Amino acid sequence: MAEYRAPTRDMAFVLSDVAGFHDMAKACGHEEVGDDLVTAILDEAARFSGSVLAPLNGSGDRTGLSFGSDQTITTPAGFADAYRQYVDGGWGSLQFAPAFGGQGLPFSLAIPVQEMWHAANMAWGLCPLLSQGAVEALSENASEALKAELLPKMVSGQWTGTMNLTEPQAGSDLATIRTTAERDGAHYRIRGQKIFITWGEHDMAENIVHLVLARLPDAPAGVRGISLFAVPKYLPDAQGEPGERNDCHAVSIEHKLGIHASPTCVMSYGDNDGAIGYLVGEENQGLACMFTMMNNARLTVGLQGVAVADRAYQAARDYVFERQQGVAPGATGASAIIRHPDVRRMMMTMKALTEAGRCLAYSGCVGVDLARAPDLDEDQRRYHRRRVEVMTPLVKGWCTEMAQEVTSLALQCHGGMGFVEETGVAQYYRDARILPIYEGTNGIQAMDLVGRKTLRDQGQGMTELVAEMRGFAEAIAGDAAVTGERLDRFCQSVVFVEEAVRLVLDGQDDANHAGSVAFNYLMLTATTVAAWLMLQSAQRAAARDDGSDPFLQGKRVTVNVFIDQILPRCAGYLSAIRAGSEAIMAMADDSF
Template identity: 70%
Template sequence: MTAFRAPTREMMFTLQHVAGFSEMAKACSYEDASEDVVAAILEEAARFAGSVIAPTNVIGDQTGVRLDSDLNVVTPAGFRDAYQQYAESGWASLQFDPEFGGQGLPFSLAIPVQEMWHAANMAWGLCPLLSQGAVEALSENGSDQLKQLLLPKMISGQWTGTMNLTEPQSGSDLSGIRTQARPDGDIYRIKGQKIFITWGEHDMAENIVHLVLARLPDAPSGVKGISLFAVPKYLPDASGEPGERNDCQAVSLEHKLGIHASPTCVMSFGDNEGAIGYLVGEENRGLACMFTMMNNARLTVGLQGVSISERAYQQARDYTLERAQGTAPGEQGVSPIIKHPDVRRMLMIMKTLTEAARGLAYTGCVAVDYANTESLPEDIRARFKRRMDLLTPLVKGWCTEIAQEVTSLGIQCYGGMGFIEETGAAQHYRDARILPIYEGTNGIQALDLIGRKTVRDQGQAMTELIEDMRPFTGSFQRDCVLTADRQAKFDQAVAFLEDATRVVLERGDDDQFTGAIAFDYLMLSSTVTAGWLMLKGATAAANDQADQSICAANKLATTSFFIDHILPRCSTHLSAIRSGDDAIMALPEIEF
């Protein structure tokens, strides 16, 4: 089983030359985020991920978590120690406000660092992922008093955070939430049950702050009547330390296909007097407050798709370099299987999709930093807000979809041994399967892309994205790095995206049609955008704008492969979009 080694040079290249981190840092006045500082942070994060977190991955998968007789979750060996080192080393505070103990670095710098955590151990990495989202929701919506009460401990990593949305009768449709919040002076008493609560209970940190959606007694029906509350596991005492145990607990754990070491809890609030909660934001505006956390989580779940793909690729690559079988074309005697063309095909798909997804994820997160920088002119911020909103479903949807393909190919590279748990290849496949479901299924992401992000603004954000691709099309490029036929393929893919967008705008008021073609539009948009970013990176490398440690020939090879073998998928997606909903909806329900 291969050790994990974070690809820091590739991460640095993608951050700087594909996502445009340096330009953003200068424009947004992140003076401390120099190239040397970024490189040092990534190198130290790589060491920590490889030596401290990664060794917990296999034991975590094998032993899982358990609920003891006192309803406390016991995590696998090494998890608590790894988390304590993580918090004490300051990793939890990178991108947060210095007023509350953060380091004030860009959000997009924290992204490659988080990629390493998830690649090293995705189940473990979910704990800081949820905490990050909770901090951002409180930072954006909490009162000054609530921020002072909770944020310093959460930003330091001493306390963790969760998101409590789903209930047994209310999944993605939150209008059916039944958890109740009753005013009691300056606090609220919360009663109800939540399911699928990731890291809802654990022994790694001294306290857990649950962000809980609930209804006030006189709240309007539907999503307009939902409020958000911060419900700590232990109530802070007068000195801000964990005090009395609150009336909330995990009552059971789910048994899952993957991420065995991440406790997925059924949480019960208010079995006795009612769990004490503090209002976050305004009454009946809880869903809007929670979307701060959910949008962040959608980007970072997409990042998890990159992470697990990188881990699966590294393991498959190392195995195929060592495993000898058969005689490859042009070879004599038994050959390492990496020399066989079909194995090479699989590895190139894995490597190229992972690189492309990394570029897409980092670019989406750089847009977040632009959009959140108040000192920028309003028109620039508005443009990047549109870009951030547009790329969020692409990052979440496409990066998690390609993770299914990459981790499956990882098993295939092993052959029969990949189906054997001891090799470790199967764990990546099992762990990755939750990602298209998390934080709004990819079907929901696709509907969001069409409805909120394309039709609502009459295609403005998508038109701006296509405009940014123009300089890389054949009629505009002065320093084309592609062969003529590959350049024509890329140009055609951009035209496909334009065509598909026209179809979406023409029929955007037909819910059945848009629902039927939404996923293909998501995949088409993402594939073209990822191809553009691959070409952007290859061009930077070829024109000596990039760190020479990244070989221009390697970038051109993966970009050429993407155009030859991945980009043709766009024609299939466009064909499906043009076909519409007729065949999809033709069969009566009774015939299924």
């Protein structure tokens, strides 16, 4: 398996020059977070991801997990030691409040660090991803007493966290969950079963705090009657250490297409006296509390798409420079396959998509920090909240779809060897396939963009986005960094987005319209926004380049590939949106 080399130069460039990290840091009172600190954090994270996590990726995939007769799970060799080093390094505490042991840094600074974890070893990286989401949900919603009891150990990483939503009969439709909670003094007794629980049981940490959705006996029907509970594997004792074992267990693990080293568990609560749980937030408000965790998790799942795409691109890059095959145009003998134009097409497509995904993901995450910046007034914070709401489905949906294309192309670049497991590239293809599915399928992301993010506010957030992209295009007209033809292509795509918004708003009389156009609406919008961000990166690269920096020159070439080869897809997305629901819904059920 190819060595992982974290692209820290591009990460730092995108964070500062495209996503606006330093302006955000100033608005959020983080003036101390300058380039030197960012570089130091990224360099050390690159060392840890490259030397500790990446070597375990292939072996973990091959070994998988061991589920014991005592309902315990043993992770692959090296995983637990890597997690101990992660905790000792303070990596889990970067963006969390100092009151609970965190370092108080911006959320968006943790994003390139998390990208490295997932690129190096996505199965391992899912454990801290879910834990950090659980910390966010508790920080925003739990009582002060519960925060004091759970958060210090979770922020440090000593204890991990999970999200428990799905049940056998309740996937995306959470209104049908059957897990119950009964009041029992200061706590609740939880009974039920949850499926697809990532890192629900393992041997890497001393305790696991499960965040579980359940229904009280007198709860209203549907999603309005769901409450959220923190259910520790071991109940904290008087000293805050793991004490009595709670009545919750993993009863099996799933055998999956990919992420073989990540335990996906069936969890059972209350087989005996009932699992003790502590209410998070208010009764019957559990879904709103859980979405604190889910919204940022959706951004970080999009980030996983960027990460696995970059790892696959690196593997392909190493291979195409080594593999000799055929005679390239202009050559006289056997050539490295990178010299063949079609291989170069695939490599440049992978590079352009991955770097565009990084721009999209980092910009969305900087928006999370801006939405709560103390130095901005409330109108400005609301503006940034609307932008984050629009960006979240774009990041999750587009970056995970992009990962399918990039990992497939990486395998294709390897030819027949890509289909052979020992080259390692097939693992990236398999691991990436979960990304459009979990944390809300991409169909759900698309419907969220249409429904809550367009129809609900009559397109306000989308209109603001279009206006900002159009203003950018006007500002750079005549800039030598972008040719007129490429700028025209971008401007046409912005017009396409504007028309798509109108079509979505006008299609409300057709019950099938939203669902029929939603996916193409998401892909059109995200591709155009990605192009906008890539053009910004070209402009900034040109301003910095004195003619001697291959990185900055390569950045501009990659942007041109995106505008020339990827952005034209927008015309097809709009054509499908214009067609509406007629052909999609026309076939009789018995004709399938």
